[in-house]
Amino acid sequence: xxxxxxxKFFIAAFIIPxxxxxxxxxxxxxxxxxxxxxxxxxxxxxxxDFIGLDNFRELLKDPIIWTAIKNDYFxxxxxxxxxxxxxxxxxxxITRLNIRGSSFYRVIFFIPNIIxxxxxxxxxxxxxxxxxxxINSFLTLFKGEQVQTAWLGQENTAMWSLxxxxxxxxxxxYMILLIAAILSIxxxxxxxADLDGASQGRQFxxxxxxxxxxxxxxxxxxxxxxxxxxxxxxxxxxxxxxxxNSTQVMGSYLYQMGFRQYHMGYAAAIGVLILxxxxxxxxxLQRLLRRETIELA
Amino acid sequence: MLKKGLMxxxxxxxxxxxxxxxxNSGNNxxxxxxxxxxxxxxxxxxxxxxxxxxxxxxEIQYFVGGYGDAWWKEVxxxxxxxxxxxxxxxxxxxxxxxxxxxxxxxxxPPDVVYIDGKGSNERQMIDDGQLLDLTxxxxxxxxxxxxxxxxxxxxxPTAYDGGKNFTLPLVFGSWGIFYDKALxxxxxxxxxxxxxxxxxxxxxxxxxxxSPLIHTGVYPYYINGGLIDSAMVAANGGDGSILTKxxxxxxxxxxxxxxxxALNQIVELRDKGFIDKGxxxxxxxxxxxxxxxxKAAFIPNGLWLENEMKKDIPAGFDFGFIxxxxxxxxxxxxxxxxxxxxxxxxxxxxxxxxxxxLQFVFTKQHAVRWAELTGAIMxxxxxLDSSSAGSVVKDAMKFFNSDKTTVAPVAVLNADVEKAKQDxxxxxxxxxxxxxxxxxxxxxAAAKARK
Numbered sequence: 001x002x003x004x005x006x007x008k009f010f011i012a013a014f015i016i017p018x019x020x021x022x023x024x025x026x027x028x029x030x031x032x033x034x035x036x037x038x039x040x041x042x043x044x045x046x047x048x049d050f051i052g053l054d055n056f057r058e059l060l061k062d063p064i065i066w067t068a069i070k071n072d073y074f075x076x077x078x079x080x081x082x083x084x085x086x087x088x089x090x091x092x093x094i095t096r097l098n099i100r101g102s103s104f105y106r107v108i109f110f111i112p113n114i115i116x117x118x119x120x121x122x123x124x125x126x127x128x129x130x131x132x133x134x135i136n137s138f139l140t141l142f143k144g145e146q147v148q149t150a151w152l153g154q155e156n157t158a159m160w161s162l163x164x165x166x167x168x169x170x171x172x173x174y175m176i177l178l179i180a181a182i183l184s185i186x187x188x189x190x191x192x193a194d195l196d197g198a199s200q201g202r203q204f205x206x207x208x209x210x211x212x213x214x215x216x217x218x219x220x221x222x223x224x225x226x227x228x229x230x231x232x233x234x235x236x237x238x239x240x241x242x243x244x245n246s247t248q249v250m251g252s253y254l255y256q257m258g259f260r261q262y263h264m265g266y267a268a269a270i271g272v273l274i275l276x277x278x279x280x281x282x283x284x285l286q287r288l289l290r291r292e293t294i295e296l297a
Numbered sequence: 298m299l300k301k302g303l304m305x306x307x308x309x310x311x312x313x314x315x316x317x318x319x320x321n322s323g324n325n326x327x328x329x330x331x332x333x334x335x336x337x338x339x340x341x342x343x344x345x346x347x348x349x350x351x352x353x354x355x356e357i358q359y360f361v362g363g364y365g366d367a368w369w370k371e372v373x374x375x376x377x378x379x380x381x382x383x384x385x386x387x388x389x390x391x392x393x394x395x396x397x398x399x400x401x402x403x404x405x406p407p408d409v410v411y412i413d414g415k416g417s418n419e420r421q422m423i424d425d426g427q428l429l430d431l432t433x434x435x436x437x438x439x440x441x442x443x444x445x446x447x448x449x450x451x452x453x454p455t456a457y458d459g460g461k462n463f464t465l466p467l468v469f470g471s472w473g474i475f476y477d478k479a480l481x482x483x484x485x486x487x488x489x490x491x492x493x494x495x496x497x498x499x500x501x502x503x504x505x506x507x508s509p510l511i512h513t514g515v516y517p518y519y520i521n522g523g524l525i526d527s528a529m530v531a532a533n534g535g536d537g538s539i540l541t542k543x544x545x546x547x548x549x550x551x552x553x554x555x556x557x558x559a560l561n562q563i564v565e566l567r568d569k570g571f572i573d574k575g576x577x578x579x580x581x582x583x584x585x586x587x588x589x590x591x592k593a594a595f596i597p598n599g600l601w602l603e604n605e606m607k608k609d610i611p612a613g614f615d616f617g618f619i620x621x622x623x624x625x626x627x628x629x630x631x632x633x634x635x636x637x638x639x640x641x642x643x644x645x646x647x648x649x650x651x652x653x654x655l656q657f658v659f660t661k662q663h664a665v666r667w668a669e670l671t672g673a674i675m676x677x678x679x680x681l682d683s684s685s686a687g688s689v690v691k692d693a694m695k696f697f698n699s700d701k702t703t704v705a706p707v708a709v710l711n712a713d714v715e716k717a718k719q720d721x722x723x724x725x726x727x728x729x730x731x732x733x734x735x736x737x738x739x740x741x742a743a744a745k746a747r748k
Contacts, residue, residue, distance in 0.1 A: 042421060042424065042425055044402060044422070045402070045424075045426070045427075046402060046403075046404050046425070046427075125580075125583070128578070129575070129579075130575025130578060130579070131573070131575045131587055132587065132592075148573075148574040149574075150514075150575045150576075152578035153576075153577030153578030153727070154577075154578075154727075155729070158578075239515065239578070242514070242515055242720075242723065243514065243577055243578070243723050243727065244720045244723055244724045244729065256716070259416075260712065260716070261712040261713050262421045262424075262712055263713075
C-alpha cells in the first residue's frame with residue numbers, strides 16, 4: 001500500500017464509522033421526522049395519509065402552539081439571564097474573591113447538576129405544594145394566616161415557578177466552565193491591573209470578561225439550545241403543560257399531541273418547527289454575540 | 298457552534314422518530330398475513346367454548362400493571378390444558394404496549410389483546426381499524442358453563458360507530474366520591490345521599506376548617522369521572538345515553554340543559570369555596586395523600602384508590618365510597634363505570650382460537666379468581682362475598698346490585714375531545730371560565746373531531 005493510500009485508509013477508518021452512526025442516528029431521524037410531518041398519521045395505524053402542508057397550516061392556527069413558543073422563549077431568556085448572572089457571580093466569588101472554603105461551595109453549587117431533572121421536578125413540586133410546601137409554610141409564618149397559593153396552578157405564577165428550578169438546576173455546570181476559564185487567565189494580568197490601581201469591578205470588566213467571553217458565548221448558546229429542546233422534562237414532571245395549557249412548551253405539546261392525542265404527523269410538524277426555530281435562534285445569536293476574540297499571545 | 302445546535306435538534310428529532318421507528322415498514326403492511334397453520338374450522342365460533350383440539354399458534358398480549366399477571370398465567374394454563382395442541386405465546390409485561398406497537402403498525406399483531414396501561418387506547422385502536430368487529434360473535438357467545446356471555450356481564454360492551462362492538466370489558470370499576478368513615482363518625486358529619494345533603498355537610502366541614510373537596514388538578518379526568526359525569530346523568534333524569542351521545546360526538550350533546558345543570562353544580566361548589574384552593578396544581582399522589590391526612594374530606598377518584606395508596610393509609614382510616622352526590626333527593630345514585638377491555642385483532646392469524654379464549658375466560662369461577670388474585674372486580678356478575686376482595690370493592694358491589702342505583706354505560710371520548718374536556722373542567726373549577734365557555738369549547742372540539 002502506498003503512503004498515500006495508507007493515509008487515506010487511516011482517515012477513512014476514523015471518519016466512516018462516525019459518519020455511519022451520524023447518518024443512522026441523526027440524519028435519518030431528521031428526514032424521517034420531516035417526512036412524517038407531511039402525513040396525517042395516528043402513530044399506531046397501518047395507513048398514513050399524505051396531506052402536504054396541512055399540518056403546518058393547522059399549526060399556525062393553533063393558539064396553544066403560540067403559547068408554547070412564548071413559554072419556550074420566556075424560559076430561554078429567563079435561564080440565560082439567571083444562569084449566566086449567578087454562574088459568573090459564583091465563579092468570580094470562588095476564584096477571585098478570597099472566600100474561605102471555596103472548594104466546598106464549588107461542590108455545593110455543582111450538586112444540582114448531578115441530580116436527574118426528574119428528581120429536581122419532584123423535589124420542587126414539594127417546595128411549591130400549596131398545602132404542605134416549604135414556600136407556603138414559610139409565608140404563613142409572616143402572614144399569620146394559612147397561605148394556600150397554588151404556585152403551579154395559577155396561570156400568572158406557573159411559568160415563573162418553572163423558571164427557578166430550571167435556573168437552580170443549571171448553574172453548576174456553567175459555573176465550572178467559567179471557573180476553568182478564569183483560572184486560565186495569567187495572574188500577572190491582575191497584578192498589573194492592581195498596580196495600575198484598577199478596582200475589582202474594573203478588573204472584572206476589563207480583564208476577566210474579555211478573556212472568558214468565548215466561554216460565556218458557549219454557555220449562552222448551550223443554554224438556549226438545551227432549553228428549546230429539553231425544557232420538556234421539567235414541564236412534564238411539574239405541570240404536564242397545565243393548568244389549561246398555560247405552561248405548555250413546544251416539546252411538551254409535541255409529546256401531548258403525538259402520544260396522548262394520537263396525531264403523530266402533527267407532532268412531527270411541531271418537531272420540525274422546533275428544528276427551524278432552534279436553527280434561526282442559533283444563527284441570530286451567533287451574529288449578536290460576535291465580538292472580537294481576545295487571545296493571549 | 299452551529300453544528301452543535303443542529304446536533305441537539307437532531308437528537309430531539311431522533312427521540313421523536315425513534316418512537317415511531319416501526320412506522321418505516323407501515324406502508325407495505327397491506328400484504329395479507331397468513332396464519333402458519335390456518336384453522337378453517339368455523340364451527341368453533343358457535344360452539345360453547347374451547348372445543349378440544351384447537352390447533353395452530355395463538356398469541357395473547359396483556360399489560361402487567363397493578364393487577365399483576367397471576368390471574369393471566371393461571372387462566373392461560375387452563376386454556377392450554379383444554380387445548381393441548383395449541384401453541385400459546387404470551388407477550389406480557391409493563392411495557393408491552395410500546396413493545397408490540399411496531400407489530401400492530403406492520404399488520405402482524407397478536408390474536409388477543411388486553412387493552413390496559415400506558416400506551417394503550419381502545420378508541421384509537423378502533424379508529425385505526427386494528428380490532429375485529431365482535432358484534433355478531435358477542436350476540437351468541439356462550440362460556441363453558443353454558444351461560445350466555447352477554448347475560449352475565451355487569452357492564453355491556455361499548456357500542457361504537459352505530460352499535461358495533463369491538464371490545465369486551467374484562468375489568469369493571471367505578472368512579473365516585475371517597476371519604477373516611479372514621480373521620481365522619483368522629484366529627485358527626487352525615488354521609489351525603491344527594492346534592493342538598495352534600496352541600497349541607499360541605500358547609501359544616503368548611504366551618505370546621507377542613508377543605509370539603511380536593512381533587513387531582515393535574516389530571517382533571519378524575520373530577521370529570523367522579524363528579525361531573527354522574528352529575529350530567531343525574532340531571533338527565535338518570536338517563537346515561539347523554540354520555541353515549543357525547544362519545545358519538547353528536548352536535549349539541551355537550552351543551553344540553555343537563556350539561557348546564559351539572560356544570561352549574563360545579564360552579565356552586567367553586568363559588569362557595571368548597572373546592573380546595575391548592576387542588577388545581579396537585580397530581581394524583583399529592584392530592585390523595587393530602588386527603589389521607591384529612592386536609593380534605595372528599596375526593597373524586599376510582600375504585601383502585603385503596604389498593605394504590607395501600608402503603609400510606611394511616612391507622613384507623615376507613616375507606617367509604619359514594620358513587621354520586623349530584624342527584625336530587627330520592628333519585629337513584631349514578632354509577633359511572635370504567636372498564637379495561639379485551640379484544641381480538643382484525644389481522645389475527647388464529648381468530649377461532651381467539652374467540653374460544655374469550656368464551657373460556659368469561660366464567661364466574663374466573664371472576665372470583667380475578668377478585669382474589671387482583672383485589673378488583675372482573676366484569677362478570679359473580680358472588681364475591683366469600684372472596685378476598687377489598688372492603689371498598691365489596692361496598693361498591695352493594696351499590697352496583699342495589700335497585701336504587703343506575704349504572705351508566707361506558708363511554709370513551711375521542712382523545713382530542715377528552716383533552717378539551719379536561720382543560721375546560723379545570724378552568725371552570727378555578728373560575729377562569731363559566732359554563733357557557735365550557736360548553737362552547739367542547740362543542741368546538743367535538744365539531745373538529747367529527748370531520
